[in-house]
Amino acid sequence: MSEPLLIIGSYLSPCVRKALVLLEIKGVEYRIDSIVPFFGNVEFERLSPLRQVPVLVDGELVLNDSSVICQYLEERYPQPALYPADIADRARARWIEEFADGRMGQVVIWQLFDQLVIGRGVWGREPDAAVLEKTYQQDLPSIFDYLEAQLPESGWLFGELSIADISVACFMRNAQFARYTLDAGRWPKLAAMLERTFALPAFQKLHRFELAIARTPIVQQRQALIAAGAPVSATSLMREQPVRGPMSRS
Structure with a gap:
């Protein structure tokens, strides 16, 4: 086996x-x-x-x-x-996945989660107030405006659950850990999609x-x-002290 x-x-x-x-x-x-x-x-x-x-x-x-x-x-x-069958929708779903990994990764992870969680927890660094202000007032709203415009009136981005919905929700979970709450009145379709995605047994x-x-x-x-009860591996590749990687922005 x-x-x-x-x-x-x-x-x-x-x-x-x-x-x-x-x-x-x-x-x-x-x-x-x-x-x-x-x-x-x-x-x-x-x-x-x-x-x-x-x-x-x-x-x-x-x-x-x-x-x-x-x-x-x-x-x-x-x-x-978990990828759309239609070739055009599949390409668009991959684009949303790339948008999440790229733009949402930059803003949600490096300008929000890194500032409030990683910086403090790993490097003992306090957040930059100017970075957070720009994140809250400009960058996050622009991301959510774009995603809201891509969503249908109800349901998933491409009819059935796909890598696109999963990718967006994965980054928004980190926003939640950084204590960010999406304004459902301003972005109702996005809020509804995220609620449905987070309710999936896998996410729960x-x-x-x-x-x-x-x-x-x-x-x-x-x-x-x-x-x-997590399915933890028998051995670990962890070391005791942190080291920055070649792509690290911290």
């Missing part, structure tokens, strides 16, 4: 979350080494030369980048399909593990996940 897939990366990472949601919805067995990339050891850096997560290990195959990983999972485990299951480590010191998170 083949070994379960291994995902390396923290439950609190939106890109890790995206891969985990696909695995959960598709019913694929996996294990997770839930480490913050700053705390990855030398072996982690060998598997992830940019010191980024997620990393997927499937036997001899090692994949980096959440979009690459999700496309692989879709092709290897095609049911239920993962959220239990996210909450188990959200306020837990990094060095204690592995034990907290084991206690919570």
